Amino acid sequence: MxxxxxxxxxxxxxxxxxxxxxxxxxxxxxxxxxxxxxxxxxxxxxxxxxxxxxxxxxxxxxxxxxxxxxxxxxxxxxxPMPGRMIHSVEGELSFQPYGKAGExxxxxxxxxxxxxxxxxxxxxxxxxxxxxxxxxxxxxxxxxxxxxxxxxxxxxxxxxxxxxxxxxxxxxxxxxxxxxxxxxxxxFYLEHGYKELSIPPDANGRHRIDPSALHIWPRGNFMLIALPNADGSFTCTLFLPFEGEVSFEKLTGNDAVNAFFKKYFADALPHMPTLLDDFWGNPTSSLxxxxxxxxxxxxxxxxxxxxxxxxxxxxxxxxxxxxxxxxxxxxxxxxxxxxxxxxxxxxxxxxxxxxxxxxxxxxxxFIEMRDLVGDPQFLLRKKIAARLHERHPDFLPVYSMVTFSNTPYHVALEEDDAQNRLFERVLRLEDAEHNWDGVEEVFGQWLNGKLNS
Ligand SMILES: Cc1cc2nc3c(=O)[nH]c(=O)nc-3n(C[C@H](O)[C@H](O)[C@H](O)COP(=O)(O)OP(=O)(O)OC[C@H]3O[C@@H](n4cnc5c(N)ncnc54)[C@H](O)[C@@H]3O)c2cc1C
Missing domain, CATH: 3.50.50.60 (FAD/NAD(P)-binding domain)
Structure with missing residues (x-):
């Protein structure tokens, strides 16, 4: 009925x-x-x-x-964006795949x-x-x-x-x-707001930076990201606290905006000829x-x-x-x-x-993106997680579970808690990157503990 x-x-x-x-x-x-x-x-x-x-x-x-x-x-x-392209303050690039090849x-x-x-x-x-x-x-x-x-x-x-x-x-x-x-x-409102900015296409209508990645400029308490558009442009989003030392409230005029971008996003700035128009024309929105x-x-x-x-x-x-x-x-x-x-x-x-x-x-x-993607411990964790997944296909990094599967989100959250416990132990190992036997041992213990719980 x-x-x-x-x-x-x-x-x-x-x-x-x-x-x-x-x-x-x-x-x-x-x-x-x-x-x-x-x-x-x-x-x-x-x-x-x-x-x-x-x-x-x-x-x-x-x-x-x-x-x-x-x-x-x-x-x-x-x-398709198979990974993140991380931009350091010095303008160095590092690419981190989101998942396996093809994802x-x-x-x-x-x-x-x-x-x-x-x-x-x-x-x-x-x-x-x-x-x-x-x-x-x-x-x-x-x-x-x-x-x-x-x-x-x-x-x-x-x-x-x-x-x-x-x-x-x-x-x-x-x-x-x-x-x-x-x-x-x-x-619940985040103390951060966001503003849309853009990287227009180059003179030939092409992307000015690599379009096959989601670009991130992680800067601790704030970050800039850029996603490619089909027309050769990128939409950028600046996530920044509303108030405080480095914040939207401090960006009061053209000089302040230019200086801020020069200091923190120097490699992006030359690709943003419309920065000031975008900055003043677009709202600062809350999250x-x-x-x-x-x-x-x-x-x-x-x-x-x-x-x-x-x-x-x-x-x-x-x-x-x-x-x-x-x-x-x-x-x-x-x-x-x-x-x-x-x-x-x-x-x-x-x-x-x-x-x-x-x-x-x-x-x-948010914490991972703005902060940890630039952190060597975080990068090591990603590396070890990917390797564990290769060797034990049932072990799925949480990002993959959320992004590339239909596993219920509440299961992914439980797994996130469990994997945080695992990596807390793994990263305490001496030279975890090369100590694969040690990683396997901790992984085995974790798996057993997890199965028993
Ligand atoms: C900066 C930013 C980036 C994001 N990036 C991503 C991303 O990369 N991937 C992703 O999956 N999600 C992303 N999201 C989230 C995504 O935008 C939302 O989850 C999604 O738009 C929700 O869709 P919705 O239809 O539920 O709500 P909305 O998109 O908000 O649509 C609601 C609709 O209802 C209408 N409406 C509102 N009030 C009334 C009313 N009183 N009477 C009649 N109509 C009304 C509105 O006009 C609107 O058309 C992002 C969000 C933000 C803010």
Whole structure:
């Protein structure tokens, strides 16, 4: 029996990456889908690529995209990044592969991907979009959603027996649920902000630095990263504390910005002719983690994507996690015969520990990226982990587990804790790099201890 959906009607709030993908999944199952989005229709505006902000797509994202039927199309414009290119202060480069040969994360354009997803959702006759519709509130009891037409200011209500809230980190639907009894909510801002900058193509339209890597300039408490775009440019992101000795608040004018880049990112500076325009033209944005529970209200309203689990971007998993929400929900639809009164609570219960886990892993990876990637002990750990994986294929480095597998995030987090214990011991060995017998011995002990626990 399929409950809550006698008319098979579903409302999706938010047509960002997750909302538009989920609309495709619902449409394929024959639902009458209404999608409400506060922004205008980017298809009508004819998305041109514009300022191309990109995201790293990995296994979980690809799996969902494949199910939506657009993997091939996205793959054509995705740029493989098989590793990190670390830039030292002196400008020395070192390349660290992310996984085994053939494994890579992919740089994809956020706008381009969103546009593809909207286009495929829009190709279903059973999907109706309402752009320029901002959700103001949800009356949970009735249940109805209130929208404002941002063009005319008109306010209307929409009956909403089955709602998927994909309206992002500051979800209006979640805000309504937050006011109900026994809803837990935790919001945490990093002391760092970020600013998008760019490395434009060279005079021949080509990339100025190696496009087959995610570039990182780790500088202890802050860092610059750059992801390649298909048009020959790179989108760079500067992560820096808002306040303090070295911080956004200290970068008060052109001289300060130039001096800062000259001191810390000297090898990037010559490739950034638009630095000052970018710096003053682009906002300094904050980085929030949102954890909440339960992700649903009375088996009728479900939070998905950032609305349920907004995380910091340092594992490149926010979108991937949101896309995986769609894959898992879709599988549960099969498993539970489309009975939303069972799917919604089960999903909310089982998936939430994964949302919390990837939030934690993402915070840990920030420390790794900005700090440890330049640390010899960290590099040694990576080397030994890769070698252990070669010799014991069941031993998967946590980065690979998160990025190149579909292992639940909460399992990856447990493994991270366990591997931290392992490497704490391994790195205490004298000359661990060459003392392979010693490494194997510690590994054996760890494995046994782990199996016994
Ligand atoms: C700097 C940065 C870098 C990142 N890099 C990566 C990466 O490399 N890889 C990765 O996997 N993830 C990355 N992420 C995370 C990723 O951007 C998000 O996880 C992803 O966009 C979440 O998708 P979403 O659809 O849930 O939310 P959003 O993308 O925020 O979409 C929400 C949609 O809802 C609409 N909306 C909001 N409020 C309302 C309302 N009241 N009424 C109607 N509509 C509304 C919005 O206009 C928007 O279209 C990054 C994030 C940041 C900030």
């Amino acid at each position: 399929e409950s809550n959906q006698t008319s098979k009607k579903a409302i999706v709030v938010g047509a960002g990456l997750v909302g538009s993908l989920w609309a495709v999944f619902l449409a394929r199952r024959g639902y009458q889908v209404e999608v409400y989005e506060r922004r205008s229709d980017m298809r009508a505006a004819g998305y041109t690529g514009g300022r191309s902000i990109n995201l790293a797509m990995s296994e979980r994202g690809w799996k969902a995209i494949e199910k939506a039927g657009i993997r091939e199309k996205i793959e054509k414009v995705a740029i 890579a994360i992919y740089s994809v354009s956020r706008g381009g991907l969103n546009l593809e997803l909207l286009s495929i959702a829009g190709s279903f006759p059973n999907v109706q979009f309402f752009f320029d519709h901002r959700c103001l509130d949800a009356d949970l009891e009735r249940p109805v959603l209130t929208f404002e037409d941002t063009g005319t200011g008109a306010v209307k209500t929409v009956e909403a027996p089955l709602v998927f809230a994909a309206d992002g980190a500051f979800s209006a639907v979640r805000y309504a649920i937050q006011k109900t009894d026994r809803f837990n909510y935790n919001q 929030v983690t949102v954890k909440c529970a339960p992700w649903q209200w009375q088996n009728r309203i479900l939070l998905i994507g950032d609305a349920a689990h907004a995380i910091v971007p340092f594992y490149g998993q926010g979108m991937n996690a949101g896309f995986e929400d769609c894959t898992i929900l879709d599988a549960m639809h099969d498993e539970l015969d489309g009975d939303w009164s069972r799917i919604i609570p089960q999903f909310a219960r089982e998936r939430q520990p994964d949302g919390d886990a990837i939030a934690e892993l993402a915070q840990r990876n």
